[in-house]
Amino acid sequence: MALTYTPMIQQYLRVKADYQDAFLFFRLGDFYEMFFDDAIRASQELEITLTSREGGTEERIPMCGVPYHSAPGYIEQLVEKGYKVAICEQTEDPKQAKGVVKREVVQLITPGTMMEGKGLTDKENNYIASITAFDHQTFAFVCNDLSTGETKAAFLSGGFDTVLNELFLSGAREVVVGSDFSEEWQAKIKERSQITFSIENDDQQQGHYVPLLEKLEKNELRLASSRLLNYLHRTQKRSLDHLQVVEVYHIDEYVKIDYYSKRNLELTETIRSKGKKGSLLWLLDETKTAMGGRLLKQWIDRPLMNKQEITRRHDLVDTLISAYFEREELREKLKEVYDLERLAGRVAFGNVNARDLIQLKKSLQQIPHLKQMVHDLSTEEAEKLAERLDSCEEATDLLEQAIVDHPPLSVKEGNIIRDGYHGELDTYRDASRNGKNWIAQLERQEREKTGIKSLKIGYNRVFGYYIEVTRANLPHLPEGLYERKQTLTNAERFVTPELKETEALILQAEEKSVELEYELFAMVREQIKTYIPRLQALAKTVSELDVLQCFAAISEQRHYVRPYFSAERRVYIKEGRHPVVEKVMKAQEYVPNDCLMDQEREILLITGPNMSGKSTYMRQIALTAILAQIGCFVPAESAELPIFDQVFTRIGAADDLISGQSTFMVEMLEAKNAIVNATQNSLILFDEIGRGTSTYDGMALAQAMIEYIHEHIGAKTLFSTHYHELTVLQEELQQLKNVHVSAAEQNGKVVFLHKIKEGPADKSYGIHVAQLAELPDELIARANTILAGFEKQHQDQQNQPQRETKQEPVLKAHEPLAQLSFFDEKEPEPKQTQLSSKEKKILQHLKSIEILEMTPMQAFNELYELHKKIKG
Known part of the structure; x- marks a missing residue:
């Protein structure tokens, strides 16, 4: 027997059928009500009372609700948790309704389409992305910030890993895909992100936004952009006049920094806290406007490779550093400029209030002053920048004439329009x-x-x-x-x-x-709407000016210098410093270090004790290169750099529990990413590769990687290690040089000097570091005793005649097995009775093949164990 609900509940169910993946806020008088499963889940998520009501059946229907005037706060809570909320309003006057009042959804609010509230961070974009696959190798990636109206699109041909990298770099909170999007790909995204998925199958161009697609030559990008724009119009159900023309970007025009490298370098957030403090963004952010803060983050995410554009930024930073008083006045004026991008978005969206318009007016009133100040810098690039500062005088005059200086928050209670206007x-x-x-x-x-x-x-x-x-x-x-x-x-x-x-x-x-x-x-x-394109162009220029003054302020405060670019791929940083560590140390003196890498020093093999600063040194080289290529000055006495095309890092150790990968597997995957994708113009940072497995396995892998980079890639590489055995590679690899972080012993304790010097380290100081960590004295004493025993045993073996005791074999770069001691032809044949049948077969096999001319790193351990048994 079919259930018969009341007309109102039937209406609710009809609406809900189209919004199964969202909470339906159903307007009843002064409340938004939820029923059935929505009510049960909402009462739990929002911690509100769950009640029930009659619905026309014998059983009462679960129900909960929130007052309409306080609904925005509850909606924000749900959206912040990744949910969607459909707002269903009464669309006719209840007094004139015949039967149930007509209702319909007027907006779907999702994590990627928020326009206001605490969910929007001033200095961060709120992106919604769209992925369209054309085959397993080619994709279109589009992302939009509805609050600012900007849309970017890229054609990607590097497989799905490239798509994942773009998605995670964007920080998108929602991704729109077609219903045929691979479940395997969805699972890969969900493994690493709490992103919200939405389905949109319509990728046909619609007349009202076709002009936004004018810069898209590839049909694939037009289809993907149409999918996202159709989703936005379908969910927001209003004119989105602030949407800007879709901008195409090519990932090959920017330095490629994959998601893992970005995280390891802590460019925009730290590894431990996942917060901004302690990151490069935290150090640099002296911007005075919200839109400048967003642009700064975008520049850090995508350093430039275009030398001409980098030089233009450096020229402007140089000019601003020289003009101290003008820059300080500029910074004060920028403080009075509100978020023009999001104000323009609110005007178009229809949720702008009179106070917002006053903020817009006050912002526009600062532009003539900014324009004059920039023009007075009297350089060609500054004058070009000044010309782009459009003060929109007509809009300013309109707002001055129409809106009172201190309007109320509500736009429907009067006292907004100035006397004499109408x-x-x-x-x-x-x-x-x-x-x-x-x-x-x-x-x-x-x-x-x-x-x-x-x-x-x-x-x-x-x-x-x-x-x-x-x-x-x-x-x-x-x-x-x-x-x-x-x-x-x-x-x-x-x-x-x-x-x-x-x-x-x-x-x-x-x-x-x-x-x-x-x-x-x-x-x-509506009149201000007509100025939206000009306001958005103005916002871009003000944002750029804000970031450049920020670079100038930081560079002057922290004594950064202008970098110069080498055509010979030469790195010479004199007295370089780690920008973030230097700031965190405050009153303590940071120890600067040089770095020289040229055609004869492509790889630096770094040894030295733990805690001595190897990782810091490696990171500071990468951060210096990134700072230079985003247009900022760098922390050094002088700096000559190549323009890098990619930066890869394998620093630090962390299990990836979500996808079930161990520390060592994560390490190998990140190493593989660098080795497969790096070019001669890349920068590679490898820190302690191979620690997650046995000593010989780890050493073999580390050496093999160094050899491969040296012979096949030629990238500038910083490779830190505790495997001191690898320092002999300097004799075999022409472009590899040993350097070490110096340390000294005083009164039995290690003192880290944090200074990079030529040559390998003489010891690891591991027990000293354990002592600094305050392990029990008894344990430290026992460790010293054991170490002394090992060292004496090793010395005794060294002093014994070569015939009686041989050193453990060390495989040099490209050395054939024939040269290893346990294949010495002068050795007597082992007695066959000493070997197992398996070992006899192995030995017979080694004799029958050309193994003596190979370099079998992977077989090293097994062969060595066999050798020891053969020797008896």
């Missing part, structure tokens, strides 16, 4: 004000007439205007003077025909005044 509004206001003056005058007259000094004329929304007399004074009131209106405990309220007439005039004037003010406000808003 004649009819002035007439209504005059009537209202005169009426109120008449009321005040009437109150004085009635007091004199009755002799009752406490008599007053008041107003409330239920009874309108009234004359109030306290009960004690009623005997003094002439009989029949007033018409009784309301009786209170301590007073009586009265009206007169004149008071009623004046009340009607006042209320009519006020009502019409408020209605007209809202109409005028809407007209002003």
Whole structure:
């Protein structure tokens, strides 16, 4: 037997059928109500009371609700948790409705489409992305920030890993795909992100936004962009006039820094806290505007490879450093500029209020001053920048004439439009004000007439205007003077025909005044809409100016220098410093270090104790290169650099528990990414490769990687290691040089000097580091005893005749196995009875193949164990 619900619940179910993946906020009077499963889940997520109501069946229906005026806060909570919320409003006057009031969804709010509230961070974009696959190798990636209107698109041909990298770099909170999007790909995204998925199958171009696609030559990008734009229009259900023309970007034009390398270098957030503090972004962010802060993050995410554009930025930073007083005045003016991008978005979206428009006006009033200050810098690039600062004077004048300086928050309660802006509004206001003056005058007259000094004329929304007399004074009131209106405990309220007439005039004037003010406000808003493209162009220029002054301020404060670019791929950093560590150390003195890498020093093999600064040194080289290529000066006494095309890092150790990968597997995957994709113009940082497995396995892998990079890639590489055996590679690999972080022993304790010097380290100081970590004294003493024993045993073996005890074999670079001691032809043949059948087969096999001419790194351990047994 089918359930029969009430008409209202049936209406709810019809609407809900189209929004199965969202909470449906169903408007009933002054509340948004939720029913069935939505109510149960919402009551848990929002911690609100779950109730029930009759729905036409024997069982009561679960229900919960929130007042409409406080709904935005609850909606934000749900969206922040990754949910979607569909807002279903009454679309007809309940008084005129025949039957159930008509309702429909007016907006779908999702993590990627938020336009206001705490979910939007001032200095971060809120991207929604779209991925369209054309085959397993080619994809279109599009991302949009609805709050600013910007849309970017890229054609990717490097397989799905490239797509993942772009998605995670964008920080998108929502991704739109077709219903045929691979479940395997969805799973890969979900492994590493709490991103919200949305389905949009319509990728056909719609007439109202076709102009936004004009820069897209590839049809694949037009299809992918259409998919995302269709989703935005379908969910927001309004004109999105602030959407900008889709900009194409080519990932090959920027330095490629994969997601893992970005995380390891802590460019925009730290590994431990996942917060901004302690990152390069934290260090650099001296921007004064929200939009400047967003652009700074974009520049850090995508360093440039175009030398001409990098040089242009450096020229402007140089100019701003030289003009200290002008720069300081510029910074003060930028503080008065609000978020032009998001203000323009709110104007188009229709949720702008009068206070927002005042912020817009105040911002535009600063532009002529900024323009003049930049022009006065008197360089060609500064003058070009000044020309792009459009003050939009007509918009400023309109807002100055129309909107009062201190409007209320609500746009429907009046007191927004300035006197003198509109004649009819002035007439209504005059009537209202005169009426109120008449009321005040009437109150004085009635007091004199009755002799009752406490008599007053008041107003409330239920009874309108009234004359109030306290009960004690009623005997003094002439009989029949007033018409009784309301009786209170301590007073009586009265009206007169004149008071009623004046009340009607006042209320009519006020009502019409408020209605007209809202109409005028809407007209002003529509006029400001026409300036949106100019406002967005202005916002881009102000953002760029803000970031450049930020670079200048940081460079001057922290004594950074302008880098120069080498055509010979030479790295020479004199007295370089780690920018973030230097700031964190505060009063302590940071120890600077040089770095020289040229055609004879492509690989630096770095040895030295733990905690001595190897990782810091490696990171500072990468950060210096990134700073240079985003257009900032660098922390050094001088710096000559190549323009890198990619930066790869394998620093630090962390299990990837989400995808079930161990520390060692993560290490190998990151190493593989670098080795497979790096070019001669790349920068590779490898820190302690191979620690996650046995000593010989780890050493073999580390050496093989170094050899491969040296012979097949030629990238500038910093390779730190505790495998001191690898330092012999300097004799075999022409472009590899040993350097070490120096340390000294004083009174039995290690002192880290944090200074990079030529040559290999003489020891690891591992026990000293353990002592610094305050392990028990007994344990430290025992470790020293054991170490002394190992060292004596090794020395004894060294002193014994070569024939009796041989050193453990060390495989040099490209050394064939024939040269290893245990394949010495002078050795006597082992007795066959000493070997197992398996070992006999192995030995026979080695004799039958050309193994002696190979370099079998992978077989090293097994062969060595066999050798020891053969020797007895």
